[in-house]
Amino acid sequence: MTATGVPGHLTQGSATRGGIGESTLRPDGTLKVTGEFAYASDMWHEDMLWGHTLRSPHAHARIVSLDTGEALAQAGVYAVLTYDDLPAEVKNYGLEIQDTPALANGRVRHHGEPVALVAADHPETARRAAAKIKVVYEELPLVTDEASATAPGAPLLHEGRDDHHAAHTPHPNIVHRQPIVHGDVAAGRARADVVVTGEYVFGMQDQAFLGPESGLAVPAEDGGVDLYVATQWLHADLRQIAPVLGLPEEKVRMTLSGVGGAFGGREDLSMQIHACLLALRTGKPVKMVYNRFESFFGHVHRHPAKLHYEHGATRDGKLTHLVCRIVLDGGAYASSSPAVVGNAASLGAGPYNIDNVEIETLALYTNNPPCGAMRGFGAVQACFAYEAQMDKLAAALGMDPVELRQLNAMEQGSVLPTGQSVDSPAPVAELLRRVKARPLPPERQWESAGGAADIRALPGGLSNTTHGEGVVRGVGYAVGIKNVGFSEGFDDYSTARVRLQVAGGEPVAVVHTAMAEVGQGGITVHAQIARTELGVSQVTIHPADTQVGSAGSTSASRQTYVTGGAVKHACEAVREKVLEIGRAKLGTYHPAWATAELLLEGGKVVTDGGEVLASLAEVLGDEVVDLELEWRHRPTEPFDLRTGQGDGHVQYSFAAHRAVVEVDTELGLVKVVELACAQDVGKALNPLSVVGQIQGGSTQGLGVAVMEEIVVDPATAKVRNPSFTDYLIPTILDTPTIPVDVLELADDHAPYGLRGVGEAPTLSSTPAVLAAIRAATGLELNRTPVRPEHLTGS
Structure with missing residues (x-):
């Protein structure tokens, strides 16, 4: 890794080890690689029951009748709910x-x-x-694409829509x-010497996160419920769960359990409401864990899309115009489709x-699987x-x-098609220069000095x-632009609570947020921020729950920016309170206090010249500084x-x-x-984690x-490959x-000058x-993924 450019902002406490800018190791890393980490699916309660979901075998059907009698009569069954x-x-x-109904209401709209x-x-x-639950279905006509969705007389998947988008949609x-x-x-077309068009799929x-949907709901004595769950956004879950349970939010207490990856698939609810319903009905703890087959039906996916693009350029390569139309298939329910539409539209011209x-960008309701958030959005x-x-x-x-890309590359001060x-x-042109300047890997790497081929390095592995016959090398380039954080007027904020006290003679900080740690390393960064801002070595990260204010979603590359910003903001306030205490207690003994x-x-109060005024233990004594604050970006x-x-x-x-393929x-x-x-990260708060995020995102784009x-079978709208045997x-x-x-x-508007990292590499790979x-x-190859038959014509 190389790092160049404007350094991040000068930070407090830079002498404390394990702070901002260091490759601090993750506290959960060893447990995860040794198999000792407790994921949501590992949770257990002494007298717990197990929950299971009956799912529709049809993509669009009316429920004619539903008989639960035989299921209820089975020994060991405590409840059956419809x-x-x-x-x-x-x-x-x-x-x-x-x-989205918590359970189907007389009609199913998608397979599963x-x-x-x-x-x-x-x-x-x-x-x-x-x-044993007997369900009689009457299959209904399918809506599977734009033509069937908008045809005269097309079945309406959500009759009587009254949401705030309905009024401005043409259907x-x-x-x-x-x-x-x-x-x-x-005017742009009139200037163009060359025009190219393309249809893309x-x-x-x-x-494909490795930890399936899972959670444990425990009924409480106050009539509420405690839910331990793998999710991306505790407070958004809470906002949706409580009304369906008929409970006030304060009676639905949520705690984050171990999350085995997310990538957007846990932004929507899966088993949360179901486990709580069963726990409240039976009065017993209920655990639900999806198997892989269920998982494919239990969460949203990335929107498939059809895209038409037209670009024009002058003979010297300057872009004259762009016309494009993007149609996203949102499936049976809205999920985050409106926001995905906004992103695809506003970023549809690329970094040019x-x-x-x-x-024009739109998302459809269809009888295909629901689609929503996924990395890159x-x-x-x-x-x-x-x-x-x-x-x-x-x-x-x-x-x-x-x-050509560098000639038209945007730079600081460029204006997007949205007028922003x-x-x-x-640094679009510089990023391209760097990947192009990198030496290419050697040709024919499968050939060893002895002449025997290492088949692992060949196509087909x-x-x-x-053994190399018919193998051809190709090199390709791409660059992308991704927004960071929630957009379009969303009140995107986060909350952090920071406590500083003396324990065992040492100052100890506790950081409490509702941020979902889904594997991105946020808890590591929060501890680094606290060490940097408070100058202490011992930092404890409190488990994420809804007993503290919302941290928003672990998505949109926003957590380090927004929740990291909240932790920084709270630490700064705690620091000022500590100095206020110190001035009151000790300031009369040394003019530097004022x-x-x-x-x-390093656990001390020092001047900017390095003179030690007092230890933090001496300043705090038995006092505890405990502050909870919200932080918003512009x-x-x-x-x-x-x-x-x-x-x-x-x-x-x-x-x-730059990709090199054979x-x-x-x-x-x-x-x-x-x-x-090559990627601009503004400021690498944890360089090792930054590289890991970039490599992970690149691999997901490769996939x-x-x-x-x-x-999805176009005739039935059923998923044909819901397993890791067939979904590769x-x-x-x-x-x-x-x-x-x-x-x-550095981005001067962001904490430490940082820039969200996780999504951008998924775009251009x-x-x-x-x-x-x-x-x-x-070959032209205008669809993803590329399959062998696309390359051989078979």
């Missing part, structure tokens, strides 16, 4: 639009929709009982529509200066298409594809399909619903990739040899490029070398791999 058993007037939930719940004394008993089966209009496209991707732009699909267009345009102009100015570093800039370092605003204009985003992140053109097999990345896709994700044998070049160009495969084969 829609009619829901205890409150509120029976639906949803992140933004409350259109929850219909009934069972609680039993053993998980297999619960499964057998669920199989009730359109969840949300966002146009972006900037400049004069007709992006497949449905699963988050284009004066004349017309973009709308920007991934758009990046795949606009980067393919850049290569197509470069070929038409006879230009180097990297030079980029007011922090945007250990399947031993080739005149010097005082710092906390506000955003909604996009205009006619023109898409508005300062909708708080920050942007950029990453570029393709067996006879069998259609691909080996990604290297996937080099959707060459193997990952949920296959990259293993260590598929993962290439991923060298990372980190830039640190996919189109870079596709570009490399195109370079190797000469």
Whole structure:
């Protein structure tokens, strides 16, 4: 890793070890790699029951009848619940639009929709009982794409919509529509010497987290419930759960349990309401753990998309205009589709200066699986298409594809098609320069000095399909732009509580937030911030729960920015309170208490010149400083619903990739040899974690490029591959070398100058791999993932 650029802001307590800028090891790391970490699926309660969900075998059907008698009669069964058993007037939930029933209400809208719940004394008993529930369905006509969704007489998936998006959508089966209009496209077309168009298809991707949905609901003596659950957003869960249970929020207490990955798939509810309903009905703790098959039906996926793009350019390569239309399949329920539409539309032009732009983006209601948040959140699909267009345009102009991108690259001060100015570093051209300048990996790496082939380095790997004959190398480039944080006027804030006291003669800080640690390393960063700002070595991270204010979602690359900002803000307030105590107790003995800039370092109060005034233990004595504060970044605003204009985003992140692939053109097999990345992170708070995030995001983008896709039967809208046997994700044998070049160009608006890291590499890795495969084969390849038959014509 290399790090260059403007350093982050000068921070308090830089002499304390384990602070900001150091590669501090994760406190949960050893437990996770040794298998000792307690995930949500490991939870246990002495007298607990097991919950199970009966799901619809149809994608669209009316429930004619439902008989639970035989299931209730089975020994070991404590409860069977259907829609009619829901205890409150509120029976639906949803992140933004409350259109999802807790249990199906007379109609199912997608394959795998929850219909009934069972609680039993053993998980297999619960499964057998669920199989005895007799449900008679009458299948209904399917809505599976834009044509069937908007055709005259099309079945309406949500009749009588009254949500705030319904009024501006051209059809009730359109969840949300966002146009972006900037400049004069007709004038741009008139200037263009070359125009290229493309139709692109992006497949449905699963988050494929390793820890399945799981949680434990424990009924409480006050009539409420305690829920221990793997989630991404405790307070959003709480806001949706409590009304369906008919309880005030203070009686639904939530604690984060061990989370085995998320990537957006845990933003929506899965088993949370169901476990609580069963616990409250039976009066016993209820545990629910999905198997992998259930998991594929129990969470949202990445929106598949169809994208039409048109770019024009002058002979010297300057972009003249862009016209694009992006259609996202949101599936049966809204989830976060409106926000995904906003992202895809506002970022649909990519990190390029284009004066004349017309973009239309919409999301559909269909009977396909519900789709929502996944790493990259709308920007991934758009990046795949606009980067393919850049290569197509470069070929038409006879230009180097990297030079074309650099010629049109945005920079600080550039104006997006939404009218928003980029007011922090945007080193797009530099990122491309860096990945292009990196030495290429050696050719024919499978050949050893003795002449024997190392088949692991070949397309097909250990399947031993080739020894190098018919293998062709290709190199491809891509760059992307991703927003950081929640956008479009959302009140994006976080809360942190920080306590400082003396224990055993040493100052100890406790940091308490509701941030969901899903594997991203946020708890490590919070401890680093506390050490830096408070100058103490001993920092304890309190378990995340709803007994502290909301930290928002662990998504949108926002947690280090927003919850890290809240921890920093609370620590600064605690520091000022400590100094206030010190001035009151000891200030009369040394004039520096009143005149010097005082710092906390190494458990001491020191002047900016390094003079020690007192130990923190001496200052605090028996006193405890305990403060809980909210922190907000600067506000955003909604996009205009006619023109898409508005300062909708708080920050942007950029990453570029160069992919080197080798393709067996006879069998259609691909080996990604290297996937080099350059990314601006503003300030690397934990350099080791930063590189890990970039490599992880790059691998996830690689997956959707060459193997990952949920296959939905177009005739039945049923998922055909709900298992890791048939849904393939990259293993260590598929993962290439991923060298990372980190830039640190500080964003002066952000804490420590940092920039959200986790999502940007997921954008550009996919189109870079596709570009490399195109370079190797000469094929157009306008869909993801690329399959062997796309490369061989079979």
